[in-house]
Amino acid sequence: VVCYKKRSIFKKAIVYFLIIFFIVLFFIPVYWMVSSSIKLPKDILAMPPKFIFKPTLENYKAVIFGKSKTIKTPPVKNFTKYLFNSVIVSFSSTLVAVILALPAGYTLARFKFRGKGIIGWYILITRMLPQFGILIPFYIMFNKLKLIDNYIALILINLTFILPFAIWMMKGFIKEIPIELEEAAQVDGCTRTQTIFRIILPLALPGVSATAVFSIILCWNEFLYALILTGVKAKTATVVIYNFITFREVI
Amino acid sequence: MKMKAIDNLNKKKFPYLIMIPVLIILLGLTLFPIIYSFYLSFCNWDSGSTIPKFIGFRNYIEMFTNDIYFWNGLKLTLIYAVSAVTIELVLGFIIALLLNQRVKFIKIFRTFLILPMVITPVVVGLTWRIMYSPTFGLLNYFLGFFGIHEQAWLSQSKTALLSVVLTDVWQWTPFMFLMIYAGLQALPNEPYDAALVDGASPIQTLRYVTIPLLKNIIILALVFRFTEAFLSFDIIFMLTKGGPGSATQTLNMYSFYKGFNWFNLSYTAALSIIMLIVLISLVVIIIKSTRASLMEVD
Numbered sequence: 353v354v355c356y357k358k359r360s361i362f363k364k365a366i367v368y369f370l371i372i373f374f375i376v377l378f379f380i381p382v383y384w385m386v387s388s389s390i391k392l393p394k395d396i397l398a399m400p401p402k403f404i405f406k407p408t409l410e411n412y413k414a415v416i417f418g419k420s421k422t423i424k425t426p427p428v429k430n431f432t433k434y435l436f437n438s439v440i441v442s443f444s445s446t447l448v449a450v451i452l453a454l455p456a457g458y459t460l461a462r463f464k465f466r467g468k469g470i471i472g473w474y475i476l477i478t479r480m481l482p483q484f485g486i487l488i489p490f491y492i493m494f495n496k497l498k499l500i501d502n503y504i505a506l507i508l509i510n511l512t513f514i515l516p517f518a519i520w521m522m523k524g525f526i527k528e529i530p531i532e533l534e535e536a537a538q539v540d541g542c543t544r545t546q547t548i549f550r551i552i553l554p555l556a557l558p559g560v561s562a563t564a565v566f567s568i569i570l571c572w573n574e575f576l577y578a579l580i581l582t583g584v585k586a587k588t589a590t591v592v593i594y595n596f597i598t599f600r601e602v603i
Numbered sequence: 604m605k606m607k608a609i610d611n612l613n614k615k616k617f618p619y620l621i622m623i624p625v626l627i628i629l630l631g632l633t634l635f636p637i638i639y640s641f642y643l644s645f646c647n648w649d650s651g652s653t654i655p656k657f658i659g660f661r662n663y664i665e666m667f668t669n670d671i672y673f674w675n676g677l678k679l680t681l682i683y684a685v686s687a688v689t690i691e692l693v694l695g696f697i698i699a700l701l702l703n704q705r706v707k708f709i710k711i712f713r714t715f716l717i718l719p720m721v722i723t724p725v726v727v728g729l730t731w732r733i734m735y736s737p738t739f740g741l742l743n744y745f746l747g748f749f750g751i752h753e754q755a756w757l758s759q760s761k762t763a764l765l766s767v768v769l770t771d772v773w774q775w776t777p778f779m780f781l782m783i784y785a786g787l788q789a790l791p792n793e794p795y796d797a798a799l800v801d802g803a804s805p806i807q808t809l810r811y812v813t814i815p816l817l818k819n820i821i822i823l824a825l826v827f828r829f830t831e832a833f834l835s836f837d838i839i840f841m842l843t844k845g846g847p848g849s850a851t852q853t854l855n856m857y858s859f860y861k862g863f864n865w866f867n868l869s870y871t872a873a874l875s876i877i878m879l880i881v882l883i884s885l886v887v888i889i890i891k892s893t894r895a896s897l898m899e900v901d
Contacts, residue, residue: 367704374698375715381773382718384741385730456625463618471626478633480830480882484858485875488643488868489636512632519625544617573723575837580863590725594841 431592438588440503441578442571445510446564449518454560457522458552462531478516483576486512491580501583509577514567521566525559526552637879644873655869662873673874676854677881679764683853684832687771691828692821694772695779700809702780703787713784720777728841731770732757735842757843760850767842767851771832779824786820787813822895826886833882854878 390407460468490509491500499505529552537547575590582591644662646655666673702712719727734741737755747753756766794816798808814821836855839845845852845860852860854874862871 364704364706367701367706371698371701371706371712374694374701375712378719378773378777379715380741381727381730381734382722384734385722385726388730388733452625452628455621459618459621465615465618465622471622477883478629479827480834480879480886481633481637482834482855482858482875482878482882483836484855484862484871485640485879486633486636488862488872488875489639492868508632511628512636515629515632519629569721573725573837575725575840576859590723593723593725593729 431589434587434589434592437503437586438572438590441506441510441586441588442568444503445507445514445571446518446567448507449511449514449567450522450560450564452515453518453522453563454553454556456519457524458526458548458556460519460523461526462534475516475520478513481512487577487580494581500581501586503586505581506578506586506588509581510571510574514570517570518563518567521563522556522559525563526556528559529555637876640872640875643869644876646869648867648869662870663877666870666873666877672849672852672857673854675849676852676857679851680833680853680855680878683764683768683771683835683851684829687768687775687832688825688828690768690772691776691779692825694776695781695824696783696821698776698780699783699787702784717777717781719774720781722774724774724837725841727770727774728838731766731773731838732842735766758847760847763843763847763850767839770838770842771835774838775828775831779828782820782824783817786817790816818893819895822890822893826889829889830882830886833878833885 387405389411390409391405391411459465460471486509490505494500494502494505533551533555534547537551538544542550573590574588575594578588578591579594582588643655645657645659647658647661648655698716702709702716706712722730733739735756737743737753737758740756742756743753754762756762790813794812795808798812803811834855835853836859839851839853839856840859843851845856849857855878858871858874858878861867861874
């Protein structure tokens with residue numbers, strides 16, 4: 353028994369060691385990224401890398417206000433404006449997607465009808481559409497409609513990947529809600545619309561917010577479409593970050 | 604009886620009433636562009652001409668017979684996707700098994716482990732670009748301890764693809780881990796008790812109990828990741844832009860250059876159509892060969 357116990361302690365130690373090892377491995381780049389943001393330029397470029405340094409908020413000052421004492425030439429002016437663009441685009445795309453996906457997800461979760469299986473497969477296939485196959489027709493269309501560098505263009509093209517995703521998520525969440533609740537409501541004399549608004553909607557709210565958060569993140573991270581479809585006005589934060597390396601060639 | 608008839612009718616009409624408008628929007632957003640790209644792929648439309656001119660299969664013939672960049676891109680895309688996803692699967696599985704050992708502080712561990720996944724890919728690319736830097740990069744510094752000489756990771760054609768794959772692995776192993784971990788948590792206890800009674804070794808339990816039970820989730824995660832890796836753009840674009848030369852020029856990067864550097868939109872459309880066909884065939888092969896049932900489409 354003692355031997356067995358010793359072995360199990362030994363095993364535990366190995367498990368913890370490996371977990372810590374993986375965490376360190378995955379965490380180093382994150383630490384590097386965050387710490388670089390509060391370092392002065394000379395500390396970032398120091399070799400060997402400085403793990404202990406005097407933190408500074410100058411970089412954030414430069415990013416937010418466009419000027420600072422120590423960082424002479426701010427790489428991007430008006431970064432806040434582009435962040436605001438990102439916010440507008442991601443929130444509006446998500447709003448539209450959720451409004452459309454909620455009834456669609458409800459129907460897919462609750463009803464049997466013709467072509468339901470095909471819709472499920474089609475939603476999975478939309479994930480596999482190459483970005484350029486989507487982008488080029490939209491690019492041509494937006495060019496004709498003079499919508500390049502406009503929020504509407506970005507919101508529309510973001511919907512191509514978040515709408516199927518949102519429908520898929522909503523369907524999953526609504527399926528989890530017991531159907532008995534709905535039946536009980538109908539027995540008590542609720543009409544279908546009442547059931548949806550009084551029973552399903554409140555219960556699906558956590559699912560709705562999870563879907564919304566994920567869609568916002570997806571739109572926020574989107575880079576390629578924004579790179580091609582925006583110029584000066586509607587440029588989003590990801591594109592500005594990319595411009596940052598091309599202009600400054602920090603590396 | 605009459606009431607029931609109306610109710611039934613409503614129940615039949617309701618789904619169509621809701622689904623048709625949403626479907627029209629969904630198809631307009633996704634199917635219409637692909638059909639247009641398909642049409643465009645049979646045309647010639649570059650910066651010189653103003654309207655697309657129908658030329659039949661010539662784009663495809665050119666691509667298959669005369670375009671070394673296409674074949675190079677296809678090869679690189681497959682190497683990239685297969686190697687990245689395989690490493691992610693193995694690492695993710697190991698980490699999920701480790702965390703499943705009833706360890707303490709599990710929530711903290713999990714939070715730390717999924718951090719890379721929530722960072723914007725563009726920012727990940729930027730960070731790793733600095734870390735790969737030959738003169739002041741973190742990677743060379745750490746490898747220096749092991750006596751490995753400074754390398755220009757991203758500007759040598761030997762190491763560029765490896766570096767890009769490594770970054771992908773770093774960012775997306777957490778996703779694999781999360782999917783498999785969720786699957787492990789949901790497993791029933793009985794098969795494990797049975798295996799214990801039968802005197803199965805841990806490795807046998809893993810091989811004959813855990814993996815078969817998790818098959819569907821593993822394949823689902825695999826399909827998701829494979830699709831994303833096949834279509835990966837942000838990380839490669841931020842790190843190497845397809846270079847040096849064409850050492851990391853995957854099909855998506857090549858599409859970018861053809862379409863928006865040389866403005867040969869019809870050729871890019873043809874490339875996209877081929878990518879779609881290759882990707883769907885590969886995914887179908889993965890699903891069919893493992894006999895996984897991925898969807899509770901019902």
